[in-house]
Amino acid sequence: MQALVIVGHGSHLNPGSSDPAFSHADTIRATGAFDEVREAFWKEEPSFREVLRTLESEEVFVVPLFISEGYFTEQVIPRELRLSAWDPEDWDSDGTDADHVTVQAEDVDKTVHYCGPVGTHDSMSDVIVERAKTITDDPDVGEGFGLAVVGHGTERNENSAKAIHYHADRIRDTNRFEEVKAVFMDEDPEVDDVTDFFEAEDIVVVPLFVADGFHTQEDIPEDMGLTDDYRKGYDVPSEVDGHRIWYSGAVGTEPLVADVILERADDAGADLADAIERVRQRTENDGAASAGD
Template sequence: MSVSSESSALLIVGHGSTVNPDSSAPSLEQAAAIRAHDIFREVACCFWKEEPSLRDALFLFSDPEIREVYVVPNFISEGYFTQTVIPRELELDGRLTTRPDGQVWKYCEPVGNHPGVTELLLRRAREVAPQVPEAETSLVIVAHGTPLNDKSAIAAKREVEKIAALGRYASVQNAYMEESPLISDWPRLTNAPNVIVVPFFISDGLHSYEDIPVLLGIGAESGAASSPRAVFRRNPHRLHGRNLYYASAIGTEPKFAEIIIEQARAFDEAALDLRPIA
């Protein structure tokens, strides 16, 4: 059975936050956008750190008409949450879970795994610096990065390799907040007169509002009284003889709604591929 507006529901799983009011915003906005398309009978969100919780989500799709629930993690990569927390809290047996009432829950790949993310990174870079020639620009994708097993760093690296292979930018570079190459070294890591920095995160928050700007050397410009989003509106910053353009988190891109839908559809396509060849 594939995605149907009669019998399918969509559950977008986000991290959420107990301190950052903007953390759940991308998931909620994308849910609203998808609802308007009328592709699913119901569209809901749940969060690890906000309400409704992942445990609450077990009760969100109670109508007998809903025969399958597509679970799409709004996470930038596979990792601890997608592999441990979400399956445990949603009581998923694996990719396919049949509930006692016969309702089937389909556990899809996280949004960050979708090949379309590359195009969204390029789009975000063009939006933040529309008049700037790509050949005279270094693009920096900044992820968190930790000495522990951080798969978002691997995903960010994969995106950099894909964009670099296009040969459009003077250079394409990974950087991290907590491991080498550090984002604070951007003047040394890049060589073009223009530098675009895109945070590889699902939502804006402390990292994109404050931590990365400070590491870039543009944090001091943020006034406590101004909106935290003001940091994205002051481009370009003239620093170290370069023009620095700073974008908001990639997950805030509205087109992620399409990626969520595609991850649900991809589940069924992948399942078809797994059928034994007759």
């Protein structure tokens, strides 16, 4: 038997923080690829510390629903799962290329394949583009458009910015968009000045965040000048400084993230049959239907 555990941060303040984890788990559960699928959180129940004890499977694939490598993926999650043999050096990563490490959770006698975070997987670049398609209702979006990939940014974790630059660089290399920039909330270049960084009249802004919350629903729209009060809402697109801003909200809510979670598990050796392809087809179709509503 094999199990999948999707681990997220959760929040006592933002009730929607855990929604993406539950949604993507439901999508994956429907494929039947795993005998068991569980969600676990740092700030909500079920907790990291207890989740392995709820499983009957002896082989477990743990996928962090986090954007970047850092304190939570390298210290908190392994500690709470009691992965005693875990060493961050085993990922052999420069901040964006963690893959997986197989260790024993000896207190529950399970083999755990601990995967790198969803946010640094190459397929997340596809999700960002999918988000741009969804918000513009244009499957061919790119020509004449700029794309801003937004991260939090923090001096406490240099890898936070690395993940944003990584995907911006990968998408830029496809030459799909006229311009692609990485911008941030708490470091330069700042999202407040997003229109200063683009010549394109149309700019798609995609926050590389797991869930919608204070930052994506309140801070970023106000910082960009879409509204002076998030409670009043804003238009999509909104006119700002001679540009049209197409603001998408958190990328982690895009249905295609379920595909990235599966790809992380697949990279770690999970027996998935055709589950990835079925999820990709389903989520792309769901996204196309949503865009047409």
